[in-house]
Amino acid sequence: MTTPLEAAEPAAAQAAGPGEERPTGRGVLRYALSKLGGALFGIAMVLVGTFFVFRLLPGDPVRNMAQGRNMTPDQLDAERRRLGLDKPLIDQFIDFVGDTLRLDLGMSYEYKRPVIDLIGERLGPTLLLAGTGLVIAVSLGIWQGTRAGWRHGSRFDRFSTGASLLLWSVPTFWLGLLLMMVFGVGIGPIPGILPFRGIESVDAPDGFAYVLDVASHMVLPCLTLVAVVYAQYLLVMRSSLIEEVSQDYVTVARAKGLRDDEVRRRHAVPNALLPTVTLVFMRVGFVVGGAVTVETIYTWPGLGQLFYAAISVPDFTLMQGTFLLITVAVIVMNTLADVVYHILDPRVRSA
Amino acid sequence: MTSVSTARRRLALSRFWAEFRHHRGGVIGLVVLVAAVLLALVAPLFISENVTSVIEGVGEKWAPPSLSEPFGTDESGRSILLMVWWGSRTSLLIGFLAALLSIVIGLVVGVAAGHFRGWPGAALMRVTDWFLVLPSLVTALVLAAVLGGSTFTIIMAIGITTWPATARLIRAQTLAVEARPYIERSKALGAGHWHITTRHVLPNVAPLLLASTTLEVASAIVTESTLAFLGASSNKTSWGTMLRASYDFGAANEGAWWYILIPGLAILVVVMAFTLVGRALEAVLNPRLRRAA
Numbered sequence: 050m051t052t053p054l055e056a057a058e059p060a061a062a063q064a065a066g067p068g069e070e071r072p073t074g075r076g077v078l079r080y081a082l083s084k085l086g087g088a089l090f091g092i093a094m095v096l097v098g099t100f101f102v103f104r105l106l107p108g109d110p111v112r113n114m115a116q117g118r119n120m121t122p123d124q125l126d127a128e129r130r131r132l133g134l135d136k137p138l139i140d141q142f143i144d145f146v147g148d149t150l151r152l153d154l155g156m157s158y159e160y161k162r163p164v165i166d167l168i169g170e171r172l173g174p175t176l177l178l179a180g181t182g183l184v185i186a187v188s189l190g191i192w193q194g195t196r197a198g199w200r201h202g203s204r205f206d207r208f209s210t211g212a213s214l215l216l217w218s219v220p221t222f223w224l225g226l227l228l229m230m231v232f233g234v235g236i237g238p239i240p241g242i243l244p245f246r247g248i249e250s251v252d253a254p255d256g257f258a259y260v261l262d263v264a265s266h267m268v269l270p271c272l273t274l275v276a277v278v279y280a281q282y283l284l285v286m287r288s289s290l291i292e293e294v295s296q297d298y299v300t301v302a303r304a305k306g307l308r309d310d311e312v313r314r315r316h317a318v319p320n321a322l323l324p325t326v327t328l329v330f331m332r333v334g335f336v337v338g339g340a341v342t343v344e345t346i347y348t349w350p351g352l353g354q355l356f357y358a359a360i361s362v363p364d365f366t367l368m369q370g371t372f373l374l375i376t377v378a379v380i381v382m383n384t385l386a387d388v389v390y391h392i393l394d395p396r397v398r399s400a
Numbered sequence: 401m402t403s404v405s406t407a408r409r410r411l412a413l414s415r416f417w418a419e420f421r422h423h424r425g426g427v428i429g430l431v432v433l434v435a436a437v438l439l440a441l442v443a444p445l446f447i448s449e450n451v452t453s454v455i456e457g458v459g460e461k462w463a464p465p466s467l468s469e470p471f472g473t474d475e476s477g478r479s480i481l482l483m484v485w486w487g488s489r490t491s492l493l494i495g496f497l498a499a500l501l502s503i504v505i506g507l508v509v510g511v512a513a514g515h516f517r518g519w520p521g522a523a524l525m526r527v528t529d530w531f532l533v534l535p536s537l538v539t540a541l542v543l544a545a546v547l548g549g550s551t552f553t554i555i556m557a558i559g560i561t562t563w564p565a566t567a568r569l570i571r572a573q574t575l576a577v578e579a580r581p582y583i584e585r586s587k588a589l590g591a592g593h594w595h596i597t598t599r600h601v602l603p604n605v606a607p608l609l610l611a612s613t614t615l616e617v618a619s620a621i622v623t624e625s626t627l628a629f630l631g632a633s634s635n636k637t638s639w640g641t642m643l644r645a646s647y648d649f650g651a652a653n654e655g656a657w658w659y660i661l662i663p664g665l666a667i668l669v670v671v672m673a674f675t676l677v678g679r680a681l682e683a684v685l686n687p688r689l690r691r692a693a
Contacts, residue, residue: 087526087529090526090530091530091533094530095534102542102543102546103546214672214675215672217675218618218622218668218671218672218675219664219668220622220625220626220629220664220667220668221626222625222626222629222630222643223625223643223660223664223667223668226643226646226647226652226660226664227660227661227664229652230651230652230657230660233652234652234653234655236655236657333535334533334534334535334536334538335535335536335537337535337537337538338535338536338537338538338626341537341538341541341630342537342626342629342630345629345630346647356538356541357630357631360541360542360545360630360631360632361631363545365546368542368545372538372539372542375535375538376534376535376538376539379533379534379535380533383533
């Protein structure tokens with residue numbers, strides 16, 4: 050019963066099993082189906098949790114949403130009926146689930162527009178920023194982690210580990226503020242060299258120049274995001290490479306007379322990559338947290354900033370919608386990671 | 401009997417200390433930590449909450465660091481030094497209590513999931529895994545926003561979103577401990593669930609717990625400051641709310657680098673200290689790591 054849960058463990062701990070028979074496609078399919086079931090269960094729990102958390106709101110939701118504006122009792126009643134708050138809780142829950150499944154996330158109080166439209170608008174910039182950041186962070190982390198792990202104990206290794214521990218301790222938003230101050234605003238006589246607000250200039254040109262404009266706006270947010278998330282890829286890549294180096298097949302590869310470089314590139318790194326790649330998907334929730342912070346600081350018009358805006362108003366419908374979307378996306382990514390990992394690494398299957 | 405066990409404990413403690421002393425980073429971290437906690441505790445003897453009051457800000461606005469104001473002043477002429485000092489109380493308090501809550505939930509769930517095999521344990525792990533997947537910062541923000549900002553709700557929000565990692569660790573250790581023969585002996589002698597978990601499992605997971613608590617406090621302090629920065633604060637001065645104010649009042653545009661730098665450095669130093677101590681504790685207490693080293 051606990052087997053699929055165990056398989057979700059990061060693989061560094063998984064020992065290579067004795068030679069197992071080649072896995073059949075059916076096993077993978079069954080595994081994928083059980084994971085899918087788990088994901089659906091998780092999403093269902095998110096729905097239930099969201100419903101109850103947002104109804105935990107202290108006080109009358111209608112008054113909360115009206116935010117102190119004067120309303121007559123009739124207006125309050127009408128509003129209550131419109132929101133379905135006069136129905137029993139169970140009916141409200143069924144309505145909520147039905148609406149959510151139809152992607153009807155309600156109207157935002159702040160923007161007076163359907164939440165799903167707002168989310169649709171903001172999705173692009175977030176994917177652009179988080180995607181670019183993630184690609185850079187993963188490549189940099191894997192490259193540096195490989196170098197550090199291969200020359201385990203070298204000066205480069207100690208420097209890398211120290212630097213990543215430091216970055217790990219730095220709060221994302223503080224790093225963002227510092228970068229903004231140094232490169233965006235400038236200190237004293239030194240002027241800032243990079244834009245730090247929004248995604249484009251007010252007088253943004255068309256065509257290729259527009260791409261450059263957006264790219265220059267992306268430098269600082271991207272840098273902040275990368276600095277914070279790449280450390281974990283580095284550390285995992287490093288430790289899993291160190292583990293691989295002591296394996297027999299590496300010794301064999303060396304004994305065959307392969308050059309050091311080839312042993313690393315052809316034998317050790319591909320195996321060490323597995324846990325790191327899974328981690329990319331597993332920790333996507335962490336990246337989301339980073340994105341919320343970074344988008345807030347640089348007023349990047351993405352989902353994270355929308356969520357932040359919902360928190361600071363507070364606009365509970367919008368908050369609920371973005372929260373649902375973010376959590377469901379994270380659960381889907383994690384499930385994908387589990388299944389892909391299962392396909393890629395036969396050792397997990399035999400465990 | 402008691403004297404024997406006391407002597408044994410004292411011996412274990414001195415052996416632990418002898419080993420911990422070899423980790424230079426851990427010792428430095430410990431010194432910094434003790435200093436930070438002592439400073440936070442004695443703060444009311446020298447200053448009061450007035451240092452965070454806008455009305456009491458008597459200095460010049462946006463004054464750069466000088467002899468009289470070593471860390472400069474903020475947008476209302478309050479001393480950054482005194483505010484960081486006073487704010488350490490909130491930051492450390494929330495950090496410690498949130499970590500404690502997270503560890504307690506993690507411990508109970510972890511031991512229960514490891515001890516009760518079969519469906520109760522599996523169900524607990526399902527819930528744990530579900531919490532583990534949730535984006536913790538986003539969830540904590542939602543909880544803090546829904547429950548309203550107070551020290552208590554911030555602690556709850558952090559504690560509720562960060563316990564699953566501990567629960568997994570503790571469950572693994574519980575499984576390892578319960579596989580040992582002396583548990584079987586104890587069961588044969590009639591020990592119940594309570595006796596086994598509190599008398600045999602707990603003492604064996606406690607050392608690991610110490611290390612992970614230390615690391616947990618570090619991450620709780622960072623989370624608290626991030627929550628405060630994103631607007632979910634306890635309405636008391638903490639390092640996070642100071643940084644929030646520096647952003648709101650445009651410290652970067654005013655060139656007030658000290659306003660951004662100092663509270664952040666305070667977070668960094670304390671978090672690094674906790675991390676160093678936690679890693680040193682892990683290296684000393686975790687037999688698996690020790691063998692590897």
